[in-house]
Amino acid sequence: MSDREIILGCLQNDRNYQKVLFDKYSGILMTVCRRYFPDNALAEDALQDGFIRIFQSLQQFNFQGSFEGWLKKVVVNVALRKIQTERKVRDWMELSTAENKEFHCTSIDKLQEEDILTMISFLPVGYRTVFNMYVMDGFSHKEISDTLSITESTSRSQLVKARQMLQKMITETNESD
Amino acid sequence: MDQFFKDKLDHYQSKVPQSAWQGLEARLVEEQGKSKPYLWIILIALVLLTLGYLFYADFFAEKEKEPVELENNAIASIPAIPKSYQVNYQNKVENGSESMLDLIDESLPLNRSGIGRSNVNAMETNTIHYVASDFYESISVTENLKSDRSITASPEILPYKANIDRNRDLKLTWPDINNHCYSKPNHYFFAELNAGVDFPFQKLGIQHFASENQQYLTERAGTEFGTVSYNLNLLAGYMHPTGLLAKTGIQYAQLNEKFYFVKQSMIKIQTQITIDTMFKEDGSYIIHRDTTTIEVMGEEKLTTNNRFSMVDVPLILGYRYAGSNFGLEFNAGLIFNVMNYSSGRIFDEKIEPTYYGADGNGYFSPFKTRVGLSFYAGVRYMTGFYGSTQFYIEPNLRYYFNSFSNSDYPLSQKYLVMGISSGMKYFF
Numbered sequence: 001m002s003d004r005e006i007i008l009g010c011l012q013n014d015r016n017y018q019k020v021l022f023d024k025y026s027g028i029l030m031t032v033c034r035r036y037f038p039d040n041a042l043a044e045d046a047l048q049d050g051f052i053r054i055f056q057s058l059q060q061f062n063f064q065g066s067f068e069g070w071l072k073k074v075v076v077n078v079a080l081r082k083i084q085t086e087r088k089v090r091d092w093m094e095l096s097t098a099e100n101k102e103f104h105c106t107s108i109d110k111l112q113e114e115d116i117l118t119m120i121s122f123l124p125v126g127y128r129t130v131f132n133m134y135v136m137d138g139f140s141h142k143e144i145s146d147t148l149s150i151t152e153s154t155s156r157s158q159l160v161k162a163r164q165m166l167q168k169m170i171t172e173t174n175e176s177d
Numbered sequence: 178m179d180q181f182f183k184d185k186l187d188h189y190q191s192k193v194p195q196s197a198w199q200g201l202e203a204r205l206v207e208e209q210g211k212s213k214p215y216l217w218i219i220l221i222a223l224v225l226l227t228l229g230y231l232f233y234a235d236f237f238a239e240k241e242k243e244p245v246e247l248e249n250n251a252i253a254s255i256p257a258i259p260k261s262y263q264v265n266y267q268n269k270v271e272n273g274s275e276s277m278l279d280l281i282d283e284s285l286p287l288n289r290s291g292i293g294r295s296n297v298n299a300m301e302t303n304t305i306h307y308v309a310s311d312f313y314e315s316i317s318v319t320e321n322l323k324s325d326r327s328i329t330a331s332p333e334i335l336p337y338k339a340n341i342d343r344n345r346d347l348k349l350t351w352p353d354i355n356n357h358c359y360s361k362p363n364h365y366f367f368a369e370l371n372a373g374v375d376f377p378f379q380k381l382g383i384q385h386f387a388s389e390n391q392q393y394l395t396e397r398a399g400t401e402f403g404t405v406s407y408n409l410n411l412l413a414g415y416m417h418p419t420g421l422l423a424k425t426g427i428q429y430a431q432l433n434e435k436f437y438f439v440k441q442s443m444i445k446i447q448t449q450i451t452i453d454t455m456f457k458e459d460g461s462y463i464i465h466r467d468t469t470t471i472e473v474m475g476e477e478k479l480t481t482n483n484r485f486s487m488v489d490v491p492l493i494l495g496y497r498y499a500g501s502n503f504g505l506e507f508n509a510g511l512i513f514n515v516m517n518y519s520s521g522r523i524f525d526e527k528i529e530p531t532y533y534g535a536d537g538n539g540y541f542s543p544f545k546t547r548v549g550l551s552f553y554a555g556v557r558y559m560t561g562f563y564g565s566t567q568f569y570i571e572p573n574l575r576y577y578f579n580s581f582s583n584s585d586y587p588l589s590q591k592y593l594v595m596g597i598s599s600g601m602k603y604f605f
Contacts (some may be wrong), residue, residue, distance in 0.1 A: 009284055015202070015205070018205065019198065021200075022197075022198055022201065023198075024198065025188025026182065026193045026198075027189075027192070027193055028188060028189070028190055030190070030191040030192070030193045030197075031186055031189045031190065031191045034191055037185065040194075040246075044193075044194060044196075044197055044200075044284060047193070047195065047197060047201075048201045048204060051201050052201070052204060052205070052208060053395065055205065055396070056208075057395055057398070060382070060383065060391060060395075062383070062386060064386070072390070073391065073392065074391075074395065077392055077395055077396070081399075084441045084442075085441065111183075111185070113185050113186060113189040116182055116185050116186060117186070117191075118184075135179045135182060135183060136182070136183055146527050146528060146529070147528070149440075149502055150444070163178065163179075166178065167178065170178075174266070
């Protein structure tokens with residue numbers, strides 16, 4: 001079944017088509033949610049919120065460009081709003097030094113998707129949010145600063161620290177091997 | 178590393194728990210239940226069905242009644258009615274010089290002093306209506322129709338028109354809708370004063386396609402909610418004997434919305450003044466004041482009542498159906514917006530809460546000062562009220578064809594307004 005057929009079915013509020021859309025894209029969108037929420041229950045909540053928003057605003061999709069990209073954008077926006085609601089974004093300075101977890105991998109080439117998700121989940125919430133937005137979802141620092149109500153320089157420094165922390169995880173595990 | 182991470186995760190499908198769809202489905206059902214437009218549509222459909230049933234019941238109830246013949250000079254058995262009741266009847270002319278005329282309209286004021294005999298005095302009339310198809314022509318007549326007669330009538334035949342010919346036989350026939358008890362036949366010019374409550378449903382769309390506008394639309398849609406609105410209008414019009422009518426006038430309408438946004442992790446600076454009083458052994462004391470500022474983190478709730486205040490000129494066409502004890506009026510037309518005055522707060526393109534209109538500082542002006550045409554449709558249920566005045570209620574809807582936003586603004590913003598109005602109509 002083509003995306004167009006699925007979309008038109010969902011626009012009629014047909015539950016069967018909504019299920020088809022969910023089955024087809026929930027895996028990819030769950031990955032998006034897991035990037036932002038290490039806790040599986042929160043990620044699942046975000047996924048449900050994302051699909052609700054998708055079904056509500058599906059008529060806005062103009063069939064131009066990638067449907068998958070549009071879905072991801074909606075879910076990312078929902079995830080960001082949820083993070084703001086959870087009042088975590090502005091607390092990253094405190095949290096950035098609070099977490100101390102262990103991660104083991106052999107080398108970057110051998111990293112599997114689940115390993116990467118685990119590494120991202122180890123980042124403090126502020127690092128993780130900025131890293132996800134900039135690297136994974138293509139936001140600019142200006143957009144990040146506007147969305148999270150922080151300065152652009154803060155966004156840049158958070159990104160640098162996130163990269164350093166990820167690099168350190170990889171290096172330390174390599175050395176230990 | 179960035180590209181490696183991105184490539185790895187871009188199309189990676191995580192496992193989704195089985196319960197996720199069940200939870201989502203339950204929430205979808207819940208969301209549909211919350212959907213206010215459907216409630217309004219159901220409510221209005223119920224009102225229309227009720228009115229339709231009244232129309233249907235009334236129409237067939239009249240058809241089923243056989244004409245009742247009354248004996249001349251019979252004793253009246255008319256129940257007491259608090260005010261004098263006027264019956265219009267048609268008197269067939271069969272003799273005299275007015276042979277070209279078929280029918281004469283007369284008015285009979287009935288004396289309702291009590292149950293029992295009712296004296297009916299035919300009044301002198303100065304108008305004869307010559308009926309030819311749908312064409313009415315009035316000429317003068319000098320004939321004096323004054324006479325004394327009595328009628329017998331039961332309550333259910335009162336709305337019926339009495340046909341009395343020269344040999345004083347009285348028959349009851351179908352009522353003429355224009356001679357109905359609550360709408361006098363010659364009162365075709367009218368004025369009406371309406372007031373109504375409305376509920377606006379906002380429809381946002383993308384006016385200029387760009388990826389960032391999608392996010393902007395999503396954010397705006399989540400922070401604005403329609404609230405109870407109202408309208409007030411004064412109309413004047415003319416109703417043709419066939420029931421067709423036209424009316425126009427002036428209307429003030431206000432669409433209300435609420436902007437609600439919770440700004441998380443806001444830092445508020447509070448000043449704390451500490452005053453310590455230290456007593457010495459000799460009884461003297463020292464007062465020590467310490468002023469410190471602390472940062473308190475919390476959330477800020479932003480709530481603003483947004484409004485569009487509009488001056489309009491409605492142009493409405495309608496058709497009135499009159500039943501035996503109620504009337505229905507089907508109205509539809511266009512409303513021309515003369516002036517739109519907007520004020521409030523919404524997200525600007527940077528998704529920052531920003532004031533606009535009279536509440537703003539001038540740089541953010543997303544809305545037009547004239548919003549063009551809107552379509553109006555409504556069904557009115559009327560009942561007699563007092564003399565030439567009618568009282569009514571009218572479920573209605575308005576749809577604005579044009580966007581309220583300026584052409585250079587990223588989003589289009591249209592409205593469907595559903596409401597119910599009530600008022601009084603006066604026939605001159």
